[in-house]
Amino acid sequence: MATEGNKKIIAVCQSGGEFETNKDGTLSYRGGQAHALDIDDRVKFEDFKVEVAEMFSCYMNSMSVKYLLPGNKKTLITISNDKDLKRMVKFCGDSVTVDVYVVAEEIVALNVSDMLSARFSAACGVDHCLDHVDYSKPNLSCFITDTEIQSEFAHHDLGVARMNNGSFGCCPASVIRAARRWQLRFLRQPDHFYYHELQQGLLESRTVIKHLINAEDVDEITVVDNATTAVAIVLQHTAWAFSEGIYDKGDAVLMLHYAYGAVKKSIKAYVSRTGGHVIEVPFNFPVNSNDEIVSEFRKALGKGKANGRKVRLALIDHVTxxxxxxxPVKDLVKICREEGVEQVLVDAAHGVGCVDVDVQEIGADFCTSSLHKWFFCPPSVAFLHCRKKHLDLHHPIVSHEYGNGLPIESGWVGTRDYSPLLVVPSALDFINRFEGGIQGIKKRNHDNVVEIGKMLAEAWGTNLGCPPDMCASMIMVGLPAGLGIAREKDALKLKTHLRKNFGVEVPIYFKDPEDGEGEGESITGYARISHQVYNKIGDYHKYRDAVSQLVSDGFTCACLPD
Incomplete structure (x- = not known):
């Protein structure tokens, strides 16, 4: 960890022992284990904690780091941030070493020899052992600074203002490093990793997710590569029911008109081909209230139940x-229960980290969410929550774990990089460096994106796509009609033009003009603006000014080559 040209010191990191008070009041440390780590005055505290946590196999959230001042063996000093760590190096003067004490909760911090065989195994009751840990709140005395945030995302292209977190998410440097360590563990000794580490590591991720979404049991949680895979798992089960005659041909599957494109195609591939009748729930955009969506949903359910048909599955987006x-996913799930819909799948790809996801409150049979979009994991990782009565599902890729239950099946679907699925705890550690943890991040993102959306709409003389209470960390803002966005291809070309010529990245949605309105008379393009912790107000000013410049120059999408 040390770099050339800086003050270096060897941190003798110790854990597992006990402090004893001597007769003269000084402290001595007895027992435990020790590891040496080279550091200098430029090492980041977060990086230091990651190394130490891996050394002693303990959770960062439940770990504190302390040291004794040179010449003063009576007072323990706690290291909480970069300044504290740098101060420790400075205080050591000409000393070559410094004793560092890692204090972790006994129930969480385990010996290295126990880690792989017992730490995460169901037999040792990992879920029960970790129930006392608060996964939603940070355990810090000093929160992450703006400088540290920018350092975590220094790998982003500085030439482009990224306002499209919703598409691919973001991953901080500390979590990238954690993923790299998992990759190296596999590459170092693949057989040991496969037989002794992979499933245990996945169980830790599943346990974190269980607490995040308030699931009843860790066995209800399956970790997969993305939400589209999770949806495919459920749709495959539905397709089998049609093929095997459990469902009648013509029974209905319901989805929103604005369901994700890949999901709509999956429904066609799995349901339509096996005899299911697909019904889309339309609603107008811009949308003015939840009541509009609820009303259209009830109408669509009525169509689905027409002529004695049964609605076998309703697929409902949490955030389109x-x-x-x-x-209003809770309201729609409740309506499904009242109307006898057999199963409900909530597609919350934009869920965890963006909106509250409490699976017990939502009450659906299945729920999936990506964790690389708004939860800072590297791409790609998601989970599928299944209520216990629906655990007889299978991964679409059949491999050696087939028949051992969906969570285990999904834990090995061939040789590939599983590190994104294994770093969920590391992502939580990063999140909990922020004031308010995940709840604080969600609130600040929402408040900021609403303020930004209003600023852009006012600057362009347009409107928002929905009321502020119907957006989370993304908001739809109308683009000036004069840009001449006449088709979906225009929206894509304009997005590319703005990136290449103005250094701004924002997806654009094409909306068909209202009946009776000609080209250029109505707003047909809406920018989807995202806000995440790395964004600055200057990013949005840059986008505002770029669009305004195009309008001022008399630019239209017709100017762009196909």
Whole structure:
């Protein structure tokens, strides 16, 4: 960890022992284990904690780091941030070493020899052992600074203002390093990793997710590569029911008109081909209230039940992608129960880290969410939550774990990089460096994106795509009609033009003009604006000014080559 040209010191990191008070009041440390780590005055505290946590196999959230001042063996000093760590190096003067004490909760911090065989195994009751840990709140005395945030995302292209977190998310440097360590563990000794580390590591991720979404049991949580895979798992089960005659041909599957494109195609591939009748729930955009969506949903359910048909599955988005609107998912699930819909799948790809996801409150049979979009994991990782009565599902890729239960099946679907699925705890550690943890991040993102959306709409003389209470960390803002966005291809070309010529990245949604309105008379393009912790107000001013410049120059999409 040390770099050339800086003051270096060897940190003798110790854990697992006990402090004893001597007769003269000084402290001595007895027992435990020790590891040496080279550091200098430029090492980041977060990086230091990651190394130490891996050394002693303990959770960063439940770990504190302390040291004794040279010449003063009576007072323990706690290291909480970069300044504290740098101060420790400075205080050591000409000393070559410094004793550092890692204090972790006994129930969480385990010996290295126990880690792989017992730490995460169901037999040792990992879920029960970790129930006392608060996964939603930070455990810090000093929160992450703006400088540290920018350092975590220094790998972003500085030439482009990224306002499209919703598409691919973001991953901080500390989590990237954690993923790299998992990759190296596999590459170092693949057999040991496969037989002794992979499933245990996945169980830790599943346990974190269980607490995040308030699931009843860790066995209800399956970690997969993305939400589209999770949806495919459920749709495959539905397709089998049609093929095997459990469902009658013509029974209905319901989805929103604005369901994610890949999901709509999956429904066609799995349901339509096996005899299911697909019904889309339309609603107008811009949307003015939840009541509009609820009303259209009830109408669509009525169509689904017409002529004695049964609605076998309703697929409901928690946050639609394009256009982005927060759906009243609890209300719609309740309606499904009242109307006898057999199963409900909530597609919350934009859920965890963006809106509250409490699976017990939502009450659906299945729920999926990506964790690389708004939860800072590297791409790509998601989970599928299944209520216990629906655990007889299978991964679409059949491999050696087939028949051992969906969570285990999904834990090995061939040789590939599983590190994104294994770093969920590391992502939580990063999140909990922020004031308010995940709840604080969500609130600040929402408040900021609403303020920004209003600023852009006012600057362009347009409107928002929905009320502020129907957006989360993304908001739809109308683009000036004069840009001449006449088709979906125009929206894509304009997005590319703005990136290449103005250094701004924002997806654009094309909306068909209202009946009777000609080209250029109505708003047909809406920018989907995202806000995440790395964004600055200057990013949005840059986008505002770029669009305004195009309008001022008399630019239209017709100017762009196909």
């Amino acid at each position: 992608s394009m256009p982005s609107v927060v759906i």
